[in-house]
Amino acid sequence: MNNKFRVFLKGIFDVSPLMIPVVPFGLIFGVLSIDIGFSPIETMGMSLIVFGGASQIVLLQLFSGGASSLVIISSVGAVNSRHLLYGAVVSEHLSDLKIVWKIVISYFLVDQAFARSNEYFKKKKDKDKYFHLFGGGITCWVIWQTTTFLGIVLGAFIPEKLGLSFAVPLTFLALLVNDFRKLINVIVIIISGLVATFGFNYVPYKAYVIVAGVTALLTAAILTKLNKKNE
Amino acid sequence: MSNWLLIIYCGLITFLTRFSMIALLKKEMFNDRIREILSFVPSAIFPAIIFPAIFLDNSGDFQLENNPKIMAAIIAMLIGIISQNIIATIISGLASYWFLIFVI
Numbered sequence: 001m002n003n004k005f006r007v008f009l010k011g012i013f014d015v016s017p018l019m020i021p022v023v024p025f026g027l028i029f030g031v032l033s034i035d036i037g038f039s040p041i042e043t044m045g046m047s048l049i050v051f052g053g054a055s056q057i058v059l060l061q062l063f064s065g066g067a068s069s070l071v072i073i074s075s076v077g078a079v080n081s082r083h084l085l086y087g088a089v090v091s092e093h094l095s096d097l098k099i100v101w102k103i104v105i106s107y108f109l110v111d112q113a114f115a116r117s118n119e120y121f122k123k124k125k126d127k128d129k130y131f132h133l134f135g136g137g138i139t140c141w142v143i144w145q146t147t148t149f150l151g152i153v154l155g156a157f158i159p160e161k162l163g164l165s166f167a168v169p170l171t172f173l174a175l176l177v178n179d180f181r182k183l184i185n186v187i188v189i190i191i192s193g194l195v196a197t198f199g200f201n202y203v204p205y206k207a208y209v210i211v212a213g214v215t216a217l218l219t220a221a222i223l224t225k226l227n228k229k230n231e
Numbered sequence: 232m233s234n235w236l237l238i239i240y241c242g243l244i245t246f247l248t249r250f251s252m253i254a255l256l257k258k259e260m261f262n263d264r265i266r267e268i269l270s271f272v273p274s275a276i277f278p279a280i281i282f283p284a285i286f287l288d289n290s291g292d293f294q295l296e297n298n299p300k301i302m303a304a305i306i307a308m309l310i311g312i313i314s315q316n317i318i319a320t321i322i323s324g325l326a327s328y329w330f331l332i333f334v335i
Contacts, residue, residue: 020317020318021317021318021321024318024321024322038234042234042235042238045235045238046238046241046242049238049239049241049242050238050241050242050245051242051245052245054277055241055245056241057280058280059237059238059241061280061284063237069232069236069237069240072237072241073237073240073241073244076241076244076245077244077248078276079276080244080245080248080249081248081269081272082269082272082273083245083248083249083252084248084251084252084269085252085266085269085270085272086249086252087248087249087250087251087252087253088252088266089266090253091252091253094253099254102250102253102254103250105253106246106249106250106253106254107246107249109249109253162329163328163329163332165284166284166300166303166324166325166328167321167325168280168284169280169281169282169284169285169300169304170303170304170307170320170321170324170325171321172277172278172280172281173277173281173304173307173308173311173320173324174307174311174317174318174320174321174324175273175277175317176273176274176277176278176311177311177312177314177315177316177317177320178315179273179274180308180311180312181312184271185271185274188271188274188275189274189277189278190278192274192275192276192277192278192279192282193278193279193281193282194282195279196278196279196280196282196283197282197283197286197287200283200287200291201291208279208283209276209279209280212275212276212278212279213272213275213276213279214275216271216274216275216276216278216279217268217271217272217275219275220268220271220274220275221268224267224268224271
């Protein structure tokens with residue numbers, strides 16, 4: 001078996017367990033998008049073009065709340081700023097690649113694939129190791145597109161009184177489960193939540209996500225600094 | 232702006248956040264301090280979606296009484312902290328929400 005193909009399969013294998021939570025996330029996205037009034041083709045287009053769960057749900061949430069396009073786009077950018085970190089972390093392993101491969105790998109650099117491939121990259125020195133991220137990313141891609149499609153189909157049958165929009169805060173809550181145990185994270189979470197809730201009606205252009213995010217991130221910067229001084 | 236243009240711009244900014252560091256980064260650009268702060272991005276951004284969706288109603292007014300979402304979110308959070316499991320968190324939250332609105 002070709003080495004690239006072997007590493008590719010290893011990527012698929014490593015990322016697969018992380019796909020279980022993506023299934024309800026994709027279904028919820030598909031259902032809600034139709035519910036809000038996007039067409040099935042636009043919904044599928046979002047998953048194909050944006051290909052990022054949190055970004056797409058923020059898009060829906062702000063769109064249904066009547067936010068302007070500029071605010072929606074910059075909020076999506078704010079949600080995505082964590083990818084800067086992922087890119088920075090994996091870039092040293094990808095520096096020899098051709099630009100086309102860098103573009104392809106970037107499109108597939110989602111949370112789950114990053115998490116698994118970053119572990120793999122730290123252990124291996126093999127020059128074909130980027131195929132691990134490629135395999136993991138494609139796995140995420142297939143699951144995301146399939147569940148979006150199923151959500152679109154299911155959306156037509158799900159009654160509105162089930163209140164499925166409540167699944168949005170729940171999914172984001174679920175993405176934070178590891179952070180509830182760390183004190184600084186808990187403080188940052190509470191600050192962000194309070195600023196957003198109280199700013200919801202007062203921050204112009206529905207830019208409350210950005211204002212809350214920046215305030216909370218500054219808090220994190222201050223707290224981590226204080227924490228180091230005390231050590 | 233048309234929906235398609237909005238989707239394309241959102242896709243573009245998503246791609247650029249992923250691509251920029253891979254394409255441009257020189258190692259020394261990101262020190263440990265910036266990495267540490269960026270690791271707080273989910274904790275800083277996601278609650279800005281979570282809290283208003285739980286505590287405010289559709290018109291943006293506070294809804295603190297007779298609000299099953301608050302109890303359901305607390306249950307989901309506790310299950311999440313105990314189980315550290317994403318699916319268990321979502322399902323326990325939805326199940327308690329439905330229980331509160333349909334059964335009680």
